[in-house]
Amino acid sequence: MGGSSIAQMNHNEKKAFLVKTSSLKDVRSFCREVFEKLEIDQNLKDELVLAIAEAAQNIVKHAYKDNPSSNDIMVVEVSCVDNKLKIAFYDRGTPVDPEKVKHRELDNIRPGGLGTFFIQEIMDAVEFKDGKKPWINHLVLTKQL
Amino acid sequence: MTYKVTEEGDTSTVFLDGEIDMDKTEGAKEVIFPLIDAGKNVNLNLSNVQYMDSSGISVLIESHQKALEKGTKLIVKDVSKSVLKVIMMAKLEQILNLE
Numbered sequence A: 001m002g003g004s005s006i007a008q009m010n011h012n013e014k015k016a017f018l019v020k021t022s023s024l025k026d027v028r029s030f031c032r033e034v035f036e037k038l039e040i041d042q043n044l045k046d047e048l049v050l051a052i053a054e055a056a057q058n059i060v061k062h063a064y065k066d067n068p069s070s071n072d073i074m075v076v077e078v079s080c081v082d083n084k085l086k087i088a089f090y091d092r093g094t095p096v097d098p099e100k101v102k103h104r105e106l107d108n109i110r111p112g113g114l115g116t117f118f119i120q121e122i123m124d125a126v127e128f129k130d131g132k133k134p135w136i137n138h139l140v141l142t143k144q145l
Numbered sequence B: 001m002t003y004k005v006t007e008e009g010d011t012s013t014v015f016l017d018g019e020i021d022m023d024k025t026e027g028a029k030e031v032i033f034p035l036i037d038a039g040k041n042v043n044l045n046l047s048n049v050q051y052m053d054s055s056g057i058s059v060l061i062e063s064h065q066k067a068l069e070k071g072t073k074l075i076v077k078d079v080s081k082s083v084l085k086v087i088m089m090a091k092l093e094q095i096l097n098l099e
Helices: A021-037 A044-065 A115-122 B024-035 B053-068 B081-089
Strands: A010-020 A072-079 A084-091 A125-130 A135-142 B003-008 B010-019 B041-052 B076-077
Touching: A010 A021, A021 A044, A021 A072, A021 A125, A044 A072, A044 A084, A044 A115, A044 A135, A044 B053, A084 B076, A115 B024, A115 B053, A115 B081, B003 B024, B010 B053, B024 B041, B024 B053, B041 B053, B053 B076, B053 B081
Parallel strands: B010 B041, B041 B076
Antiparallel strands: A010 A072, A072 A084, A084 A135, A125 A135, B003 B010
16 A cells, blocks of 8 residues: 655654544544655555554554543654654553454455554554553554655 | 435435544434435435545445345445545445445
């Protein structure tokens, strides 16, 4: 997936969001603004925003499944060094077991199970790292631009 | 997300608007599902939907399957380029009735 891009500059920006479904549009706006600065083309920008929004949605939907009224925050950090884009997510929800993070088979048509597929399809790498205090989960998505 | 519904015979056309994510899917279902339950054919016009994530795609699948169960038809119409790309990424262009 993806297209050409011209992200020439090194960049780092992060922002905190409440872990709420209503924050997802703000996550998208934040990322769109950063990608504008990085001069990433529209096609790739749309894909990256989708991947990031799906990852943020997974935090709300899964890591905070048992605590939907929490006022916790999640942090999204976008950095670009030498044309390698890195998007990091930090949250304090239920620990993610990477072994259990799987998308559904595409020919098993049913609602759900596509978010992880979109992330994997769009990004080059998806890594669950150990969250350093105060964080519990630390997801890193990378893509070479 | 905003919406408008028009009626013509046994077909309802639902015009959705804006960005459809997890925060908006319940609203979309509340509009679409009762029409299908009432036995209506539903045209879902997405020309003004600029963004749809996996939650929105789930609404399309659920609506499509619900329509099949009820013996009606859901047609997804005038899909914007950005949403079509997501539908195609999910390989649903041959499953959903797109026009």
